[in-house]
Amino acid sequence: MNQPDWHHILNVAESATNMVGAQLLKDFGNATAEEKADGSLVTQSDKWADGELRNHLQQALPSHGVLSEEGTHVFPTQDFCWIIDPIDGTTNFTRGVPLWGISLGLLYKGTPVFGHVYIPTLDQRFHGFFMGHSGLEGPRGAFLDGEPIHTSTDAAAGSQFFSLCARSTKVLHKPFPCKIRMLGVATYNLLTVAAGISLGAVEATPKIWDIAAVWAITQAAGAVWTPLEEAAIFPLTVGENYGSRPFPTLVSARAELDSQFRPLVDVIR
Structure with a gap:
């Protein structure tokens, strides 16, 4: 099996979300939303970001498929497929609440093996590699701004x-x-x-x-x-x-x- 170039994949995800995030910060709080059939909101910023992310990924990684919130929802045939959420938290984005993000998940044969989430208002970048039973080899772990992160060891309590x-x-x-x-x-x-x-x-x-x-x-x-x-x-x-x-x-x-x-x-x- 030819192993992916994970360093390249991370760089592509970061460059795509950085580019889109810079424009979304300019649009933040000024977008007009429409209601979709499922009751969720969509703006022109969502649609623009969705298209830009799809184009960026397909140009950098042309063998990969894409499924996105504002594009096609049908899971494609390619072994590797990106799933895109151009603005997670559109209601926050529209109302001026400074917490929303851009999400990219990479699936191999239908199961996620890599994820990248950028929160532009906090300038925080999460990513992680989880190969599971995919047969793929590569880096492991989860990271926030390049530093490893781990779940808490605390017990459930009123202060948690x-x-x-x-x-x-x-x-x-x-x-x-x-x-x-x-x-x-x-x-x-x-x-x-x-x-x-x-x-x-x-x-x-x-x-x-x-x-x-x-x-x-x-x-x-x-x-x-x-x-x-x-x-x-x-x-x-x-x-x-x-x-x-x-x-x-x-x-x-x-x-x-x-x-x-x-x-x-x-x-x-």
Whole structure:
């Protein structure tokens, strides 16, 4: 098997998100949003960023396929495929809340092996390599601005964080062992676990472009990823349309926390 040039792949992801992020910072807070069929928002900035990212990736890595939020939702035939979220947190972006990101996940035969997320307003860059059972060889680990990150070793307590999404507030019907935070950005929500900020996070209805990059990064940092449905998320199926399919997910810092949190969040299924 010819192994990918991971250094080149990381450089391509960083250059693409840096370029797009610079323009999005100029648009931030000034974009007019429209409502899509699923109730989420889209702006001209989303559409522009989606096209720029697709073009950049396809020019730099022409053998790779692409699935993106504002483009095609059908999983392609290529062994390597990028999944793009041009602006994760469009509502924050539109309303002037300074927390939103650009997400790129690279899949091999339907399963993520690399993720890169850029948060322009914080000038933070997350990336991670998680080869799993792919048969690929390469670097390992998760990183924030080039420095290794790991999940927390702390026990659940009132001084620790757990992150919810807007559609998972049913969790609060019962007492919860951590302080709750709601950030409005699926990628950053889950990445707080990878960075050791939160002990866990849940997303009730994320789409494939919300989770592809962070699936690799969070697990590379030591997190436990638990789909809240019986079916496994990956590998994706060639030819299937993933435009409307949600992937309810719990991410925990450690296995024992997963066992503690899982009964509390099952209500969102």
